[in-house]
Amino acid sequence: MGRKRIPDEVQAEVIFKSNRECVVCDNHRRGDHIHHIDGDNSNNKFENLAFLCFDCHNEASLKGSLKKKLTPKTIIKYRDHKYQIVITERENSLKVFNAPITGLTTEDLLTTTKSAVIIVEIEKIKEEYFSVDWNKRCDVINKLHKFSDHTNFRVAVDVFNFLSFTADQTRGGMTTDVAVSIFSLILDFFPYSDKEGENEKIIELANECINIAFSLTYDSTIYLKNYDIAMYGLTILKFIYKKGKQQNLKQLVDRVNEAYNEFERTLKRPERDDLADALQLVREFKSDIEEGTLSFPPLSDNLMRLIYSD
Secondary structure, three states, X not given: OOOOOOOHHHHHXXXXXXXXXXXXXXXXXXXXXXXXXXXXXOOOOHHHEEEEOHHHHHHHHOOOOOOOOOOHHHHHHHHHHHHHHHHHHHHHHXXXXXXOOOOXXXXXXXXXXXXXXXXXXXXXXXXXXXXXXXXXXXXXHHHHHHHHHHOOHHHHHHHHHHHHHHHOOHHHOOOHHHHHHHHHHHHHHOOOOOOHHXXXXXXXXXXXXXXXXXXXXXXXXXXXXXXXXXXXXXXXXXXXXXXXXXXXXXXXXXXHHHHHHHHHHHHOOOOOOOOHHHHHHHHHHXXXXXXXXXXXXXXXXXHHHHHHOO
């Protein structure tokens, strides 16, 4: 049967459940292809899909070869195991933000209640967002901004979880306007804290932002050739890098540098000869990372023509 496009929400669910990683590799390697386990490219049911890296996808797709190792049953076992690991890791991560509800003042109760109401509203906006097409999604996601004055670590968890799921849909046809909204929402909702005891929370949120940035940049360059989206993803990385520097969190600085190194590795693909501009863009943003502002860096003439020509 002919190939049918995987619906956006299904693509996002597959990528999100796997934490953007190949479900077979055990080294946290980024996934690349959504593989149809039964070999039927028209069967886009969630249960028939698995996120694989380029090498594992090739191995799983081999036909009539004695070298084939990744059978459908093997992939399913790896995938289900990976999903359980990701669920456990996310549950453990959420524990960082859950404080015992004892000895609360009236103000604490008010803040907790307000946060709960906001989290319910976020779920409503999320449901609306995934019910409309791309040209309407920017207006929907921007509804989150009305809650930014009430952000705290717990609210930020749900906002960034939503944005993460959204970023995982980039390859499905994300518009630049949506990417701009994701960028501005991260700036608005990232909580400020200079308390050393809250560093663990900051690191957890920052890691989610790095994942969002990676999805935006990787998918927009590999699949969409939309360098505007990529620039907002790379600027999110710079924002987190600055956070790490300002609050002396070396772990964040190192994670951003690791993300840049991974970009460079993944953009040097032997099967693609059209990624030189994307690689150059990543390198020029990386060379500008120590600059003080979040403005886009001065770009080489060839990139300026590529990005801004009509």
